Amino acid sequence: MAVRVRPDVYGLQDWGDPLLWYARAVAHMQQRPDTDPTSWRYQANVHGNLPPGQLPGQWDQCEHQTWFFLPWHRAYLYCWESIVQAAIVEIGGPAGWSLPYWNYSDTTNPNARILPPAFRASTLPDGTTPNPLLCQRGSKANSGQVVFPESHVSLAALNEPLFPGAPHGGSTGFGGPVTGFPNHSGAASGVLENVPHNAVHVDVSGLMQDPDTAAQDPIFWLHHANIDRLWTVWLANSPHQNPTDSTWLNSTYSLHEASGPVTFTANQVLDPTAAPLSYTYETAAVPAVPAVSPTPRAMTTPPPPPQQTPEMLGATEAPVSLAADQVHANLRLEPPSGPAARAAPGPTARVHLNLENVTGETGAVNYDVYVDLPEGADPDQHPELLAGVLAPFGVARSSSRRDPHTGGSGLNAAFDITSVVARLRTEGAWDPQNVRVSFVPTLGDDEPAPLRVGRISVYVTP
Amino acid sequence: MSARRWLWRHPEVLALGLSAVAWVLLFAPIGLPASLSMSGMSMRSSSPGSMPSHMSMAGMSGMMGEDGTSGGATRLAAMPRFLPMSGISGAISTGDTTSVSHRVGAGWTLQMFMLMVVAMMLPSVTEPIRLTAALSLWRRRIRAIVEWILGFAAVWLLAGAAILCARQLATHNGLLPPGRLPMVAGLLIAAAWQLTPLKRLSLNGCHRLRPLAPHGPRADRDCVLYGAVIGRDCVVSCGPMMAAMTLCDRNQAIVTVAMTAVVLGERLRRRTPRKTSAVALGLLALASF
Numbered sequence: 188m189a190v191r192v193r194p195d196v197y198g199l200q201d202w203g204d205p206l207l208w209y210a211r212a213v214a215h216m217q218q219r220p221d222t223d224p225t226s227w228r229y230q231a232n233v234h235g236n237l238p239p240g241q242l243p244g245q246w247d248q249c250e251h252q253t254w255f256f257l258p259w260h261r262a263y264l265y266c267w268e269s270i271v272q273a274a275i276v277e278i279g280g281p282a283g284w285s286l287p288y289w290n291y292s293d294t295t296n297p298n299a300r301i302l303p304p305a306f307r308a309s310t311l312p313d314g315t316t317p318n319p320l321l322c323q324r325g326s327k328a329n330s331g332q333v334v335f336p337e338s339h340v341s342l343a344a345l346n347e348p349l350f351p352g353a354p355h356g357g358s359t360g361f362g363g364p365v366t367g368f369p370n371h372s373g374a375a376s377g378v379l380e381n382v383p384h385n386a387v388h389v390d391v392s393g394l395m396q397d398p399d400t401a402a403q404d405p406i407f408w409l410h411h412a413n414i415d416r417l418w419t420v421w422l423a424n425s426p427h428q429n430p431t432d433s434t435w436l437n438s439t440y441s442l443h444e445a446s447g448p449v450t451f452t453a454n455q456v457l458d459p460t461a462a463p464l465s466y467t468y469e470t471a472a473v474p475a476v477p478a479v480s481p482t483p484r485a486m487t488t489p490p491p492p493p494q495q496t497p498e499m500l501g502a503t504e505a506p507v508s509l510a511a512d513q514v515h516a517n518l519r520l521e522p523p524s525g526p527a528a529r530a531a532p533g534p535t536a537r538v539h540l541n542l543e544n545v546t547g548e549t550g551a552v553n554y555d556v557y558v559d560l561p562e563g564a565d566p567d568q569h570p571e572l573l574a575g576v577l578a579p580f581g582v583a584r585s586s587s588r589r590d591p592h593t594g595g596s597g598l599n600a601a602f603d604i605t606s607v608v609a610r611l612r613t614e615g616a617w618d619p620q621n622v623r624v625s626f627v628p629t630l631g632d633d634e635p636a637p638l639r640v641g642r643i644s645v646y647v648t649p
Numbered sequence: 650m651s652a653r654r655w656l657w658r659h660p661e662v663l664a665l666g667l668s669a670v671a672w673v674l675l676f677a678p679i680g681l682p683a684s685l686s687m688s689g690m691s692m693r694s695s696s697p698g699s700m701p702s703h704m705s706m707a708g709m710s711g712m713m714g715e716d717g718t719s720g721g722a723t724r725l726a727a728m729p730r731f732l733p734m735s736g737i738s739g740a741i742s743t744g745d746t747t748s749v750s751h752r753v754g755a756g757w758t759l760q761m762f763m764l765m766v767v768a769m770m771l772p773s774v775t776e777p778i779r780l781t782a783a784l785s786l787w788r789r790r791i792r793a794i795v796e797w798i799l800g801f802a803a804v805w806l807l808a809g810a811a812i813l814c815a816r817q818l819a820t821h822n823g824l825l826p827p828g829r830l831p832m833v834a835g836l837l838i839a840a841a842w843q844l845t846p847l848k849r850l851s852l853n854g855c856h857r858l859r860p861l862a863p864h865g866p867r868a869d870r871d872c873v874l875y876g877a878v879i880g881r882d883c884v885v886s887c888g889p890m891m892a893a894m895t896l897c898d899r900n901q902a903i904v905t906v907a908m909t910a911v912v913l914g915e916r917l918r919r920r921t922p923r924k925t926s927a928v929a930l931g932l933l934a935l936a937s938f
Binding site: 354355356367496497498499500501502504506521523524525526543544588589590593594595596597599641642644 | 654657658780783784785786787788790849850853854855856857858859860861862863864867882917
C-alpha cells in the first residue's frame, strides 16, 4: 500500500483541491443521520457525547489526561479519514485524499497562528454555497485575527524526555500520565496535550473548547493531525521512545472506519507509515529551536531515572478564584523530607507547579501562569518567569458530577518550573517561604468565565 | 526498584494490607484472638434472618468495653458465636451449609458488617488513598491515609447501622421469611440499582479528587472529609449490594467474592460496567435461587 502524505494546510492554496473536497465531504457527511456511523455527528460524538447520557455504538470514548491520548487519537483520526475519503469518492472526487495538518507553531510562516482562510470563509469559492468548514468559534478566530500567543503553540513538549508521566505531582510526560484504560483518573494532561493541544482548543473557542463538541468543528481534525505529527517529530529525536508496557501497547480501541467496525491496539498504530495506516507528514523534521519554550531545557538533558516519586513541598491553603484581571496567590514551601531529601542533588531533579481541581462552567480563555512575577510588572516583559499555560479545555465537563473521569473534581495541570526556579535562585530572588504564582488571562472573545483553582502546589522529583 | 521505593510509590498498600487482614479474619480457617471476641455479640436466636435482640448501637458500645484479655485463639467451632461469617470457612470444609446458613443469617453484627466493608471496599478505593498520600506533605503521608480511612469507615459505619436496623425491623415485622427469598430479592434489587442514574453519579464520584490543606488541623480535617466524601459516594454506589449481602444465609463465600469482583470491576472500568455488573448480580440471584 502506497504511503500517503498528509500536507501542511498552509502549503495548499486557500481553496486548494484537498480543502475544497474536504468541505464538500463535510457537507455530505452532515446530511447523513446521526445514527449512521459514517455521519459527521456520529463521528464527532465518538470523541464527545451530545446529548449527554446517550451512548449508541462507540460514542464518548475520547482519551484525555492519560498516556493513551496519542494512540487513541491516532486511530480515531485514521478511521475518520477513511470515512472522508470514501465520502469524497462517493460525491465524485478523487481517491486517496489525505487530511491536512495545521502547523500553528511554524515560525517561518507569519500566518501560522491564524485560522486557515478556508475555515473562515462564509462561502465556498462559488460565492453562494455556504461553507461547511465555517462553524461556531470565537469571533476573533473566525475573523482571522492573530489570537494565539506564541506560548500557546510552544513546542517545549518536544524537550520532554519521557513519554509516560507521573499521575500526580511530577512531570506528566510527553504523552501523558500513566493511568488505567479507559482513563477515569482525572489526572493532569501530558505536556504535549496541554500545550499546544489544550491551548489551541481554547483559543479557537466555540465548539472546540468542549470535548463533547470539539470534533464537530472541521478544524479539529487538522489540529489533531498536527498533534499526531508532533508525536512523530518527538520520536525522531533520539533517545525518545514509546512506552513498552504491555498495558499501553495492548489497549484496544473500538472504532468505525469506512468499511465498518474496527478495533485497534496502540501497538498497531505506532508506525503510521505501516499498513493499514500508511501515511506520513509533509514535514516531520525536528525543529531546530522550539518556537517558545516557557521552560527551556536542552535537548541533550538526560532523562531522569524512572520510577522516582514526586514529593510535595507546599500548597495553598484555600482555593483561588480566577477572573478577568490578574490574580496572585502565595504559598510556602518546606524543605524536602522524603525522596528528594534522600537523593543526592543532581541535574535531573525537577520542580513542578501543580494546579489542582480547576473547576468552572466554561473554559473561555487560557491563563498564562507566572512564578514570582514582580508586583505591577508587565507579564509580557518576563517570559523567563512563565511557568506554563492553564488551558481549561473540558473544564465544564470535568466539573460536572456526570463526568466519569473526574466525578466533578475538575482539571489538573502540571508545569515544569525547574528552569524558572534555577534562574530565580541564580538571581537571589527565590524565596521558598513566599512563592508568588500569578494568573494572567490571555485575550479571548468574551469576559473570562469564572474559574476556580482548588489548590496550587509545588512538587520536587529527585 | 527497591522495596522502599516501591512503597513510596504505592502507599495504598496500607489499605490493601488492612483488607487482606479482613479477608483472613472472614475466611481463613483460623481462630481469632480472644481479644477480638465479643461475647456480647453471641446469638440469642438461631432462626434464619433474625438478629440478636440486643443488636443496637447502645448494646454494641457496651460490648466494646468487655474484657478481652484472656489471649490465645478460639477454636473454629466457637467462632460463629462472635464472628458468624467465619462459619463460611467451616461450610467450605465441611459442606454443612444448613448450619452455616443458620449461624450466618442470624449473626450479622455491625462489627461483622464493617469487616466486610474493609475486605470488599478498601481495594476499590486505593486510587483516592494513593492520591491522599501524594497530595500531602511527606511527613504526613501515613497520617493522611489513616485519617482518610477513618472518614471513609465512619460513613460506612452509619450506613451499616442503618442497614442492620432496617433488617432487624423487617425481621421483627415478619418481612424476612426464612429461606432464600430475601437474599434473591436483595440481589435483584441491587442489580436493578446498578442501572439507575444515581448509581452512575455516585460511581463517578468515587474518582473524585479533593484539595487538601497542607498543614495543621485543616489538613487533618480535609483528609477525613475526603475519605467521608468518597465513603458517601461508595455507600450510595454499593450500599444496596452490601444490604443484599446481609440477607444472604448461604454461600456467603461465593457471594462475597462475586460482589467484590463486581465492585472492583466497575471501579476499574468506565464503559458498560453497570450493565455488566447488573447482569452479574442478576445471575447471582438466579444461582442463589
